Amino acid sequence: METEAVMEQGLLDVGILPCNLKSSVSVPARNHQKLSTTVREETRTRPPNSYCVKFESFATMSKLVAGNGDKYESRPFSAGGYNWTFLIYPNVNKPVGSGGYVSLYVKIDNSSFIATQTEVYAWIKFLTYKSTTDTYHELHATEAQRFHLFKQEYGMLTFLEIGYYQNPAYGFIFNGGQSVFGVDIVVSKPPATWEDVAYEENIRDPVLDWRITNFSTRDKVSYTSDTFSSGGRNWVLKVYPNGAGSATGNSLSLYLLSASNEKGYVKAKFRVINQTPSKNVEKQVDGWPNAKENGWGVDTLIPLADIKDPSKGFLVKDTIRFEVEILAFSRTNSISN
Structure with a gap:
């Protein structure tokens, strides 16, 4: 993992890494949404390798961000030689079109483009921790995403239904309402030499x-x-x-x-x-x-x-x-x- 958990004081227990949590609650089966052919859904045990965010209370954070564009934006972190922030939208239809889903996005620091007018291709995977199985639910696109001066964000508008963060039986909230979100960012760099x-x-x-x-x-x-x-x-x-x-x-x-x-x-x-x-x-x-x-x-x-x-x-x-x-x-x- 490139960066350990960094979050707002009082909402996180920063002494515990958010990617090392376990539980043993039995839950009902989940009805999955129909995904686009360009998006894949997977389950894995490996924690996020770029950044991880833990809310001490998903419900409390949902209320607090209502006055902040209905999103939580993480502190800057580094991945693949660039600076990023992680955006979490925990409320209904925020952003517009998300309906009853949590939305997850990453945003690249635009200073990466101002000086060089370059573009960056990166493979992005979004994850959330499921305590009942001690695994991570993952969604990712099948293609690398292109970032440039006029396109600095990419994300999953319909990552996971908000209802799964309102009932502890599903495992996505645990220990009194905690929840964990993470992201993998792998930058695809151009070849150093070519023929x-x-x-x-x-x-x-x-x-x-x-x-x-x-x-x-x-x-x-x-x-x-x-x-x-x-x-x-x-x-x-x-x-x-x-x-x-x-x-x-x-x-x-x-x-x-x-x-x-x-x-x-x-x-x-x-x-x-x-x-x-x-x-x-x-x-x-x-x-x-x-x-x-x-x-x-x-x-x-x-x-x-x-x-x-x-x-x-x-x-x-x-x-x-x-x-x-x-x-x-x-x-x-x-x-x-």
């Missing part, structure tokens, strides 16, 4: 030309190119001369990797350049990074037999050439509020 995702097609400097010399004598499993820039991002190429995965021993494998380990959608063309010249080998990739390399590429770019065949023109003076053309990619920018 802006765009799809870019007109890529600046889209082509990388990578030459590997002494290709036939290289005996490592894989080789990585120097970093290159394309579209404002840094990339590297990774080649498996003897293939990777299921292509091992059969085909050369080539991958495009993000130098900063970014993940996103990429569309690119992978080529093995024919140096005769003749027709290049070209395969297109479009999609999200694969799990194996965390990049984009082709396992079976070109058969190893075609590379080794001098008549094919792909390996000249023991040099092989690759070309990757980046056609498009998704770009994600993180933005902080």
